[in-house]
């Protein structure tokens with residue numbers, strides 16, 4: 001196992017470019033290993049990766065198919081928007 005000591009921002013940017021594909025499991029094994037190796041040697045990237053993963057999980061848990069937006073809430077939003085746009089018209 002080789003440690004990555006020459007961590008630099010270019011590597012980080014390259015990692016971030018692939019991060020969403022990585023989270024979606026759309027990368028080949030070799031690329032996944034690259035990202036994992038980088039994150040292991042780079043604490044800021046590791047932290048970002050975890051945050052990103054959690055955010056994605058959170059967003060997926062809120063997909064409309066699984067949890068429909070309650071009608072009351074949706075109506076409340078609509079009336080709020082109407083109210084706001086009405087106020088704008090008055091100004």
Ligand SMILES: [Zn+2]
Pocket residue numbers: 007008011012015038042044045
């Ligand atoms: Zn990094």
